[in-house]
Every structure is written in C-alpha cells, then in structure tokens.
Amino acid sequence: xxxxxxxxxxxxxxxxxxxxxxxxxxxxxxxxxxxxxxxxxxxxxxxxxxxxxxxxxxxxxxxxxxxxxxxxxxxxxxxxxxxxxxxxxxxxxxxxxxxxxxxxxxxxxxxxxxxxxxxxxxxxxxxxxxxxxxxxxxxxxxxxxxxxxxxxxxxxxxxxxxxxxxxxxxxxxxxxxxxxxxxxxxxxxxxxxxxxxxxxxxxxxxxxxxxxxxxxxxxxxxxxxxxxxxxxxxxxxxxxxxxxxxxxxxxxxxxxxxxxxxxxxxxxxxxxxxxxxxxxxxxxxxxxxxxxxxxxxxxxxxxxxxxxxxxxxxxxxxxxxxxxxxxxxxxxxxxxxxxxxxxxxxxxxxxxxxxxxxxxxxxxxxxxxxxxxxxxxxxxxxxxxxxxxxxxxxxxxxxxxxxxxxxxxxxxxxxxxxxxxxxxxxxxxxxxxxxxxxxxxxxxxxxxxxxxxxxxxxxxxxxxxxxxxxxxxxxxxxxxxxxxxxxxxxxxxxxxxxxxxxxxxxxxxxxxxxxxxxxxxxxxxxxxxxxxxxxxxxxxxxxxxxxxxxxxxxxxxxxxxxxxxxxxxxxxxxxxxxxxxxxxxxxxxxxxxxxxxxxxxxxxxxxxxxxxxxxxxxxxxxxxxxxxxxxxxxxxxxxxxxxxxxxxxxxxxxxxxxxxxxxxxxxxxxxxxxxxxxxxxxxxxxxxxxxxxxxxxxxxxxxxxxxxxxxxxxxxxxxxxxxxxxxxxxxxxxxxxxxxxxxxxxxxxxxxxxxxxxxxxxxxxxxxxxxxxxxxxxxxxxxxxxxxxxxxxxxxxxxxxxxxxxxxxxxxxxxxxxxxxxxxxxxxxxxxxxxxxxxxxxxxxxxxxxxxxxxxxxxxxxxxxxx
Ligand code: ANZ
Ligand code: ZN
Numbered sequence: 001x002x003x004x005x006x007x008x009x010x011x012x013x014x015x016x017x018x019x020x021x022x023x024x025x026x027x028x029x030x031x032x033x034x035x036x037x038x039x040x041x042x043x044x045x046x047x048x049x050x051x052x053x054x055x056x057x058x059x060x061x062x063x064x065x066x067x068x069x070x071x072x073x074x075x076x077x078x079x080x081x082x083x084x085x086x087x088x089x090x091x092x093x094x095x096x097x098x099x100x101x102x103x104x105x106x107x108x109x110x111x112x113x114x115x116x117x118x119x120x121x122x123x124x125x126x127x128x129x130x131x132x133x134x135x136x137x138x139x140x141x142x143x144x145x146x147x148x149x150x151x152x153x154x155x156x157x158x159x160x161x162x163x164x165x166x167x168x169x170x171x172x173x174x175x176x177x178x179x180x181x182x183x184x185x186x187x188x189x190x191x192x193x194x195x196x197x198x199x200x201x202x203x204x205x206x207x208x209x210x211x212x213x214x215x216x217x218x219x220x221x222x223x224x225x226x227x228x229x230x231x232x233x234x235x236x237x238x239x240x241x242x243x244x245x246x247x248x249x250x251x252x253x254x255x256x257x258x259x260x261x262x263x264x265x266x267x268x269x270x271x272x273x274x275x276x277x278x279x280x281x282x283x284x285x286x287x288x289x290x291x292x293x294x295x296x297x298x299x300x301x302x303x304x305x306x307x308x309x310x311x312x313x314x315x316x317x318x319x320x321x322x323x324x325x326x327x328x329x330x331x332x333x334x335x336x337x338x339x340x341x342x343x344x345x346x347x348x349x350x351x352x353x354x355x356x357x358x359x360x361x362x363x364x365x366x367x368x369x370x371x372x373x374x375x376x377x378x379x380x381x382x383x384x385x386x387x388x389x390x391x392x393x394x395x396x397x398x399x400x401x402x403x404x405x406x407x408x409x410x411x412x413x414x415x416x417x418x419x420x421x422x423x424x425x426x427x428x429x430x431x432x433x434x435x436x437x438x439x440x441x442x443x444x445x446x447x448x449x450x451x452x453x454x455x456x457x458x459x460x461x462x463x464x465x466x467x468x469x470x471x472x473x474x475x476x477x478x479x480x481x482x483x484x485x486x487x488x489x490x491x492x493x494x495x496x497x498x499x500x501x502x503x504x505x506x507x508x509x510x511x512x513x514x515x516x517x518x519x520x521x522x523x524x525x526x527x528x529x530x531x532x533x534x535x536x537x538x539x540x541x542x543x544x545x546x547x548x549x550x551x552x553x554x555x556x557x558x559x560x561x562x563x564x565x566x567x568x569x570x571x572x573x574x575x576x577x578x579x580x581x582x583x584x585x586x587x588x589x590x591x592x593x594x595x596x597x598x599x600x601x602x603x604x605x606x607x608x609x610x611x612x613x614x615x616x617x618x619x620x621x622x623x624x625x626x627x628x629x630x631x632x633x634x635x636x637x638x639x640x641x642x643x644x645x646x647x648x649x650x651x652x653x654x655x656x657x658x659x660x661x662x663x664x665x666x667x668x669x670x671x672x673x674x675x676x677x678x679x680x681x682x683x684x685x686x687x688x689x690x691x692x693x694x695x696x697x698x699x700x701x702x703x704x705x706x707x708x709x710x711x712x713x714x715x716x717x718x719x720x721x722x723x724x725x726x727x728x729x730x731x732x733x734x735x736x737x738x739x740x741x742x743x744x745x746x747x748x749x750x751x752x753x754x755x756x757x758x759x760x761x762x763x764x765x766x767x768x769x770x771x772x773x774x775x776x777x778x779x780x781x782x783x784x785x786x787x788x789x790x791x792x793x794x795x796x797x798x799x800x801x802x803x804x805x806x807x808x809x810x811x812x813x814x815x816x817x818x819x820x821x822x823x824x825x826x827x828x829x830x831x832x833x834x835x836x837x838x839x840x841x842x843x844x845x846x847x848x849x850x851x852x853x854x855x856x857x858x859x860x861x862x863x864x865x866x867x
Contacts, residue, residue, distance in 0.1 A: 004658040006622020010112060010754040017114050031067035032514045033059045034493055034553075036522030036530070037074045040100040040122075041081060044107045046562040046604060046642060047523065049614045053627045054559060054636060055521045056113040057710060060750035061703045064796035070514060072496040073108065073115040075101050077124040078419045079485045080166075083450075086418075092447050093418045097124060107615065112623040112753050119499040123488035129420040130441035131495065131505035132488055135537070136423055137434055138544060144191045147432070150411055154183035160456075161185065161415040171292075182290050187413040188422055188481060192536045196221065196405040199535055202551055209556045214528045220406025224249035225390045226326060227399040229260055229307040231314065236274030237305070244268065244307070244314065247325025247404055250335065251393070252385035255374035256353035258343060259331040260307050261300065261315045263322035265289035269303070272314060277304040281316070288318040298341050317342060325404045333364065340364040354382065410533065412484045417448050417457040419482030427469035427476040436470050442478065456480050489530055490537040493517055493552060508546070516549040519705050524558040531556075555705050560639045561603055564610030568598040576609040584644050601641045612642050624752035625651040631751055632714035653718060654755055657748065660725055661741060661759045664766060665733040677735040678803075684728050685736040690805040692740045695720040697799035699747050714751060720744055738767065746794050760791040811863045813838060815847045823863070831858050838863055 035055040038048060059071040075097075082093035089096075101122060108115065121128050139145040153162040157176035161183075166174045173180055192199075200219045203209070230243045246260060262269065264285040273281045284301045300317035307314055312331075319338050320329055333343035334352040340363055343350055353374050356365040368382035376392075377385040393399030413422070421442040423435035435442055445464045448457040458464060458480045469476035491505070497514040498506040531553070538552040567575040567583070569590045580588040580597050590597050604611040618626050628650040634640040671677040681689065695716055702713035724740050731737050742763055749756030767789075810824045811834070821843035825834050835856055838844055848865060857864040 001659060001662050004655045004755075006624060006754065007619070009758045010110075010623055013754045013757050014109050014112060017112075018109060018117070028066060028068040030513050031059075031062045031069045032497070032517045032519075033062065033069060033071045034496070034517045034520050035071075035073070036520075036527065037076050037489070037492060038104065039079060039081070040075045040077050040097055040104055042100045042103065044104055044111075044614055046564075046612060046614055049111060049626060050562055050630050050640060051521060051523065051559050052108060052111060052113050053630045054557070054708075054710065055519075056111075056115075056753075057627070057631060057750045058519060058521070058703075058705070058708065059114065060753060061796060063792075064746065064750070064794060066795065070119075070497060071115055072119045072121075072499070073105075073113075073117065074119075074121040074492060074496065074499075075104075075123065076485065076489050076492075077101065077122045078129075078482075078488055080416065080418070083416060083418045087450050094124070094446060097122075110615075110618060110623060112627065114753070119496050121492065121495055121499045123420075123485070123492065124418070126441045126443055127502065128492075128495065129488070132420045132483065132491070133423040133435070133440050133442060134437065134505055135487070135491060135541075136420075136483065137437060137440075139190055139540065140424075140434055142540075142544070144194070144540065145188060145412075146191065147186050147188055149184045150187045150189070151182045152185050152187070152415075154181045154185075156181055187411055188424075188479075190410040190412055190487075190536075192410045192533070193405060193407055195536050195539055196407045197403070198539055199407075199532065200405075202535060202539070205551050206553070206556070215532055218407065218528060218532060220404075222249050222404045222406075224325075224402055224404065225251045225386075225393060225399050226402040227251070227330065227393055229330070230309050231272065232306040232308045232311075234274060234305075236276050237271075238275070240271045241268055244272065244328050245326040245399075246328045246330045247402060248330055250332065250382075250386070251389035252368075252371055252377065252380075252382040253332040253335045253353055254330075254377070254389050255371075256332040256334045256351045257310065257312055257330045258333055258349040258351055259312050259315055259339075260328060261317035261320050261331050261339075261342070262303075262328040263289070263320040264301075264316045264318055265322045266316070266320075266327045267322075269316060272303050272305050274304045285316050288316070289322070291318065293321070298338065298345060300342060300346060302346075313348075315342075315346070323408055324406065325402075335364050335366055337364045337366060410484075410486075410536075412487055413481040414484055415456045415480070416482050417444070417450075419485060420444075420488060421458075422479040422481050422483055424479040425467060425469060425476045426479065427472060427474065429474060430469055430471040430476075433469055433471050433476070439470070444482075456482075458482075486530060486533050490533040491541070493520075493534070494538070494541070494547065505546075508548070511546070512548045515547065516551060517553045519555045519557060520553040521557045521559065523561070525561075527558065557636060557705075557708055559636050560634065562640045562642055563601040564604040564608070564612055564642050566600045566602045566608050566610040568600070569593070570595055570598075572598075574608045574610075601639075604642070617647060621647055621651045622654075622754070624654055624755045628654065628714060628752050631710040633711065635711050636708050653721070654752060656725070657721055657744070658755065658759065660721065661745070661762055664738070664741065664763075666766070667730075667733040669735040671735065674735065674739065681736050682731070684731045685734060686803075686805060688723070688727055688731055688740055689736055689803045691723055692720065692743055693799045693801075693803045695723075696743065696747070696797045697804070699797075700799065703750075710751070717744065717748055717751070720747070738763070742767075743797055746791070746797060749791060757791050760794075764789055809861070811838075811858070811861050813841070813843055814862055814864045815843075816865070816867055820847050834858060834863070838865075 033055055035051055055071065059069045063069045077097050082097050085091060085096050086093050123129060136145055153167050155162050155173040155176055155178050157178040162173055162180060167180050168174055171180050172178065196219055200221045203215055224247055226245050226247050228243050228245050244260065244262060269285060281301055281303060288299050296318040298319050300315045303314045303316055305314045306312065331339040333340040333348060333350040335354055353371055354365060355370040355372060357369060371377050371380050371385045377388050380388065390401050421444060423440060423442045425433045425435060427433055445461050449460050450457050465478040465480060467476055467478050494506050494511065498510040501507060534552055538547060541547045542550055567580050567588060569575055575590065575597060577583040579591050581591055582588050588597050589595060602608055602610060614626065625647060629646050632650060633646055669677055671680060698716045699713055701707060702709040702716060721744055724744060727737060745756050745760050745763065810822055812819050813821045813823055823838055823841055825837055851867050853865060853867060855866040
C-alpha cells in the first residue's frame with residue numbers, strides 16, 4: 001500500500017495543470033467564473049485561500065459538467081502599499097510588486113488552483129493601463145470625465161494630499177503628524193451621477209445579490225420636492241439673493257416648518273448673511289464645514305436673515321450637507337429627528353402637523369399619518385398631502401418634483417506615483433488637451449525619487465512631465481495626477497477574455513462569448529464601491545456599443561471572513577499562542593500567571609497575534625486537506641473559524657479514501673459489460689447503487705451556483721465514503737462497488753483535485769487489469785470513458801433515477817377516474833394503512849369530503865376512489 005504523501009502527488013499534478021493547454025474557443029458553452037483579483041501584497045493569507053479554493057471548486061464542477069470554463073487570474077497591482085514600501089525600504093514599487101506577484105502566483109499554483117494563466121493580467125503593466133487610459137479618454141470624449149475644485153486632505157508639513165486612510169483618528173497625517181487641513185484643489189471626476197438612475201434600476205436584474213441593499217443605500221434615490229423660500233430683504237443685503245431652495249421628501253409637513261437651514265459651506269451663504277454680521281457668522285460657518293461629516297454634532301448659527309413665506313429664520317447648520325439635494329432644508333422639528341435635536345439646542349419652535357398613532361413620546365415622529373393644523377391639506381393622509389403640496393408648488397411656480405441621489409461623482413484623481421497616469425496635457429494656450437490615442441500609453445517613469453517629495457513624486461520628474469502640446473506643439477505639462485485604483489478594477493473582467501489584445505481594450509467577439517460573468521466571487525467588505533463602479537463603467541461602455549450585456553455580473557457569491565483563535569489575559573491584553581499553555585486545547589492558561597485566558601474568535605490580524613500563515617499548513621498537510629477544510633468548515637457566506645483540529649480531521653478523511661482505493665480487492669466479474677453488471681446486480685449491490693445515486697442527487701443540489709453549499713457537499717461525500725467502506729463484504733471488489741468508488745472520486749475531485757486525479761488513475765489501472773474493461777464504458781450517463789479515460793474527460797454524474805430504489809411507494813390518487821394527486825407511502829404499509837393515509841390528505845378532503853365512498857381500489861401504483 002503506497003502511503004498518502006500529499007507533497008509529492010500534489011506537485012506532480014500542479015505541473016500537469018500548469019502545462020495543460022486550454023483553448024478559450026472550444027466548442028462548448030462558455031462559463032466565466034471570476035474571482036476578485038488580489039492586491040499583490042506579498043503573501044496569500046487565509047482569506048485568499050478560502051476564496052480561491054471556492055472559485056476553483058466551482059470551476060472544476062462546471063468543467064466536469066461540460067462547460068468551457070474560463071477562470072482567469074490577475075493582479076490589482078497599482079496602489080499605495082507599493083509606494084509605502086518604497087518609502088519605508090527604499091525599493092522601487094515596480095520591482096517590489098513584480099516579486100510579490102511571482103511569489104503569490106506560485107502559492108496559488110501550490111493550492112492546486114487551475115487558473116487560465118495564459119490570460120493573466122496586471123493592472124500596472126503598460127499593456128493593461130494603456131487601455132485604462134483609453135477608457136479615460138472615452139469618458140472624456142463623452143463629457144463623462146471632467147475637472148472641478150474639490151476638498152482634499154492636505155498635509156501642511158509634507159505639502160501633500162493624503163488619502164483618507166492616511167489620516168488617523170485624530171485628524172493627523174500618518175507620516176508627518178501634522179494636523180490635516182481641508183483644502184480645495186482641482187481634481188478629475190467621473191460623472192457617475194448621470195447613471196444614478198440606471199444603476200439603481202439595474203439592481204432589479206441582479207436577483208440574489210447579497211448587497212443590493214447596500215448598493216441601494218449608496219445610490220440613495222429619493223423622490224421629493226424642491227421648494228423655493230423667498231428671503232426677506234434688508235438694507236444690509238445689497239438686494240441679493242432673494243430666495244433659497246430646499247429639497248424635502250416630506251412636503252406633507254409643510255406647515256410644521258419652523259426654520260430653514262442651509263449648509264455652512266453653501267455657495268450663497270455670504271450673500272444670505274447681512275454684511276454687518278459677516279465677521280461674526282462666517283468664521284463660525286467655516287469652522288463647522290471644515291469638520292468631517294462624522295464629527296459634526298448638530299451645530300448651527302443664525303444667519304440673520306428670515307424667509308418670509310412663512311416667516312421663519314434661516315440658519316446655517318452643520319448637519320445640512322452642501323452636496324445633497326439643494327444644500328438646504330426646511331426644518332420640521334416635530335417630524336425629523338435631526339431638526340428636532342437642532343430645535344431643542346437653539347430653542348426653535350416644534351410644530352406637530354402629523355398625527356402620531358402611538359402615545360406621545362420624546363423626539364420627532366417620523367412616520368406618516370393624518371395631517372392636521374395645515375390649512376388646505378388638513379385631514380389628508382401624508383401621501384395625498386404630499387401630492388397636493390407638490391402640485392400646488394408647481395402650479396404657483398414655487399417648486400418642482402425632484403429625484404435626488406446620494407451618489408456623488410467619482411473623484412478619480414490621486415496625487416500619487418503608483419497609478420495609471422491620467423492621459424491629459426495642460427497647455428497655457430490651449431488649456432486641457434487629451435493625449436492623442438495613438439500616443440498611449442502615457443508611461444510611468446520606471447524610477448522616481450521619493451525623497452523630499454512634496455506632492456506626487458511625479459512632480460519631481462521634469463523630463464517626464466514636460467511635453468509638447470498635441471494641438472499647438474508648444475511646450476506643455478503633463479497631468480501629474482494618476483487614477484484611483486478603482487478605475488483599474490472597474491473593467492479588468494472585460495480584459496481577461498482578451499488579455500493579449502494589442503489593438504483594442506477587448507474585442508466585441510470575445511465580449512459576446514464570455515460576458516456577462518456567470519459567477520463573481522469575492523469578499524463583501526471593499527466590494528460595494530467596486531461593484532458600483534464596475535457596473536457604471538460597464539453601462540457606459542454598453543452605451544458606447546463596446547459591450548453586449550447591460551449588467552456585467554449575473555451571480556455574486558460573497559464569502560465570509562476567516563477568524564482566528566485569539567487569547568487575552570485577565571487584563572484584556574492579547575497574548576501570542578506561544579505565551580499560553582496548550583494553545584489548541586479547551587482551557588489554555590497564561591504561561592506567566594497560570595491564570596486561564598479568555599478565548600475568542602476574531603478577524604485574523606497582526607495586532608491580535610491570531611493570524612495563521614497558510615503556507616506551512618499546506619506544506620505539512622497538503623493543499624487538498626486545506627481546501628477540504630476550507631469548504632467543509634462553514635457555509636460560504638459565514639465566518640470561518642480557523643481550527644487545526646479540523647485540518648487534521650480533513651487530512652484523516654482523505655487518507656481513508658486513499659487506502660480505500662489502494663486496498664481494493666477484486667472479484668472477477670462474470671459480466672462482460674458494465675450495463676450487464678448493473679442489470680444483474682445482487683440485492684446488496686442494488687442497495688449500494690441506490691444509495692450512491694441518492695448522494696449524487698444531493699451533491700447536485702449542493703453545488704449549484706444558487707446554493708453553493710460546499711460545506712454540505714463535503715459532509716455528503718463523507719457519508720458516501722463511509723457507505724462505500726461499510727459495504728457488505730461480498731459486494732466489495734465487485735464491479736458495482738468499483739463503480740461506486742469511481743463515482744466518489746469524480747465527486748471529490750473539485751474539492752480535493754490532486755488526490756482525486758491520483759486515485760482515479762490508480763483505479764483506472766485496476767479497472768483495466770482486473771476487469772479487463774475498455775474505456776468506452778459508460779454508466780447511466782455518469783461516466784464518459786474518453787480516449788484515455790482521464791479524469792478530466794469524465795462527466796459530472798447526474799443521478800440515475802432508475803437506480804434509486806425508493807423505500808416509499810408512490811401512488812396516483814384517482815377520484816372517479818380523474819387523477820387528483822399523488823401520495824407516497826412506506827412500502828411496508830398494508831392496504832388498510834394506505835387507505836387511512838389517503839383519507840388524511842388535502843386532496844381527499846377537497847374532492848371527497850363528506851361524499852359517500854362506494855369503493856376504494858388499490859392496485860399497482862394507483863389508488864382508485866369511486867364515489
Ligand atoms: C423636511 C422634512 C420633514 C424632512 C420631515 C424629513 C422629515 P433622504 O430620504 O435621505 O433623501 N435633507 C434634504 N437635503 C439635505 C441636505 N443637503 N443635508 C441634510 N439633510 C437634507 O432625506 C431627505 C430629507 O433629508 C429631506 O426631507 C430633508 O429633510 C433632509 F418630517 O425635509 B426633509
Ligand atoms: Zn497648446
């Protein structure tokens with residue numbers, strides 16, 4: 001008996017898979033299985049292992065089911081960490097990134113994944129970002145990319161713009177420690193807001209997406225009214241401005257208005273505040289608006305101006321966002337909680353106008369209801385009142401029904417080096433000029449000087465940024481900003497099927513045969529924005545006739561996180577596993593104090609010392625074991641708790657299957673074909689076949705993309721393997737037994753591919769030598785011999801209903817010769833029992849009821865009731 005040594009067999013198969021040619025143009029239905037591509041940080045972590053195992057298992061099932069599966073892999077390789085590594089270690093981002101990619105690729109291969117490496121891509125390669133720049137130009141041509149002033153985080157010491165992640169909780173720069181300022185700078189934007197409605201509606205096509213709700217919130221579609229309030233004019237106002245518009249979704253609360261509030265950075269603010277109050281009010285407003293939204297506490301200041309219709313004061317308030325609606329609200333403290341808090345704080349009147357069906361409580365009643373104290377909408381319900389107010393506002397020319405979106409345009413400028421350069425040129429004469437398409441890509445310089453860099457390191461690269469204006473040929477300057485990495489990842493799935501195309505971003509033909517993506521797999525944490533941006537870009541390209549489908553992703557599977565075992569001492573301090581006794585046991589103790597430690601399960605992280613590097617585990621137990629554990633331990637969407645005992649268990653199970661195949665004995669078969677053997681099977685063999693087929697059916701339910709219940713699938717396989725090893729002695733070694741074992745191997749392969757393939761070949765030899773059967777053998781549509789009878793040529797089994805011996809008997813229920821239903825009854829029931837069971841069915845109650853029954857005839861599979 002050869003021993004199960006994962007390391008050697010896994011290596012063998014991995015080499016084969018790496019060299020096995022795969023053609024994308026095969027004559028089979030295409031199936032595009034996509035996994036969110038990783039940032040090449042250097043090493044695979046457990047989360048990667050989980051998601052890539054899942055996608056590989058799905059792909060292998062689909063391949064066996066006869067699809068031309070396309071499972072590509074690539075690298076989201078631009079971004080800050082490379083630049084940070086450069087700053088910290090004095091290496092260039094390019095080299096650092098390439099090394100990381102190489103290492104992680106070898107780790108992915110070591111995991112037994114079967115990716116289409118021929119179509120590998122990396123977003124920091126010029127062959128890729130050339131087309132990211134092309135995409136930018138396409139957007140620019142259609143007016144979808146534009147520049148405007150926007151607030152950025154500004155580090156006054158380093159004189160540089162910081163990403164939000166680079167500002168700590170106290171609002172200080174991560175590098176210089178300076179208090180970060182808000183500064184207005186010219187930035188590039190994509191006009192995603194123009195697609196807000198389309199993106200919101202498209203969500204309905206995406207049934208089963210676990211995050212449609214999040215996307216909905218993000219897009220934030222609201223229907224309401226834009227309403228104009230006239231402002232009182234005083235000599236201090238210089239006659240401007242005369243009115244202010246608010247956006248409200250609750251026009252029915254019109255008569256509850258007790259103030260108007262505008263954003264503290266509202267563009268009209270300076271004109272609304274009378275001149276003699278400027279010195280008092282404006283600095284306060286500047287203060288309020290400089291705070292991050294999360295830190296605002298409902299501060300405000302009276303502007304000194306009144307709205308006249310009705311006569312209410314106008315305030316500037318920090319909870320009113322200048323970016324949403326009109327940047328101004330009508331304050332209805334009785335029915336809006338934020339207005340209520342504000343009114344309490346500044347002593348403004350609270351005027352209820354909607355009846356609260358519950359007992360009066362503290363705070364605002366935000367529900368709907370009957371309107372009161374409201375003149376011409378009195379007594380109406382909220383819905384009707386809203387319609388009436390909107391209609392009247394429109395008739396009187398005071399307002400307009402409006403749809404507002406929370407979604408803002410997408411700021412894509414980054415003042416960074418390691419990103420795709422924005423392909424624009426600034427000329428003193430011609431203004432902003434796009435780089436001509438034939439000049440793409442605008443290459444990043446290979447090396448830059450990070451030292452003493454004040455803004456983007458590109459700002460130090462005079463040779464790089466000085467260029468000729470494409471229009472007038474005078475000396476001009478390149479755009480220094482690079483693109484947000486979300487732009488890179490917003491279209492990579494379109495590039496994959498055509499990754500080597502050097503004439504266009506992707507061909508329409510490839511697009512048509514591969515998209516939309518059939519299943520998209522990834523973590524949800526950072527995916528909301530990614531999915532939104534991808535859907536936007538895809539829609540845009542669809543409108544430009546570049547893509548065929550409207551939506552890029554059909555099914556989305558989001559996997560849960562991997563948690564690690566975490567130890568805390570009695571002070572709540574995290575302990576390393578080596579600081580506790582018996583770390584994998586039930587009651588580990590703090591080595592220093594001898595006290596019991598607090599165990600918990602938390603997201604793996606360095607600071608909690610609960611991270612587990614997958615590589616040594618794979619090296620020790622094998623990739624098949626780790627894959628089996630990952631799929632078995634938890635349902636895909638749930639948190640998975642890392643557990644070394646589970647690894648050991650998975651390894652033991654695979655070892656058992658290993659010896660099951662290798663210790664197989666042979667009873668020479670008296671039958672010359674498989675079909676004959678099945679036909680003439682003994683009762684015990686029939687029983688085994690029936691059970692195997694039941695498990696095949698269960699397997700098929702588990703692995704469907706809608707269910708993706710791989711944890712149940714593995715449990716099911718464990719049962720199946722027990723069943724086979726517990727088969728009666730006289731069945732073992734027979735043809736039916738061997739077929740069952742081979743069926744198990746096919747089902748196991750997507751989960752543990754190396755051992756599956758290895759044992760299949762071992763079983764092949766047996767098949768040939770002992771039974772002398774040729775390759776064309778098929779069984780119930782389950783196996784296809786193929787030319788060489790390789791596992792990859794087999795067909796994923798579909799249950800053969802004929803072989804499932806149901807322990808129940810199914811009868812058709814006929815009432816006066818009309819079939820009214822069916823009933824399944826245990827085979828052991830006699831006529832009397834069967835009759836009683838029929839009388840309890842709904843069918844019987846419905847069609848027979850109190851009517852007199854003349855006769856009940858039970859014969860064959862029919863129960864005949866004669867009335
Ligand atoms: C009056 C009112 C009365 C409101 C009431 C609510 C309840 P959504 O659903 O999120 O679209 N609002 C409008 N523009 C705002 C801005 N720029 N900053 C902060 N708040 C703003 O919210 C719409 C409601 O949010 C609007 O309806 C407005 O308050 C407020 F009983 O108007 B409402
Ligand atoms: Zn010019």
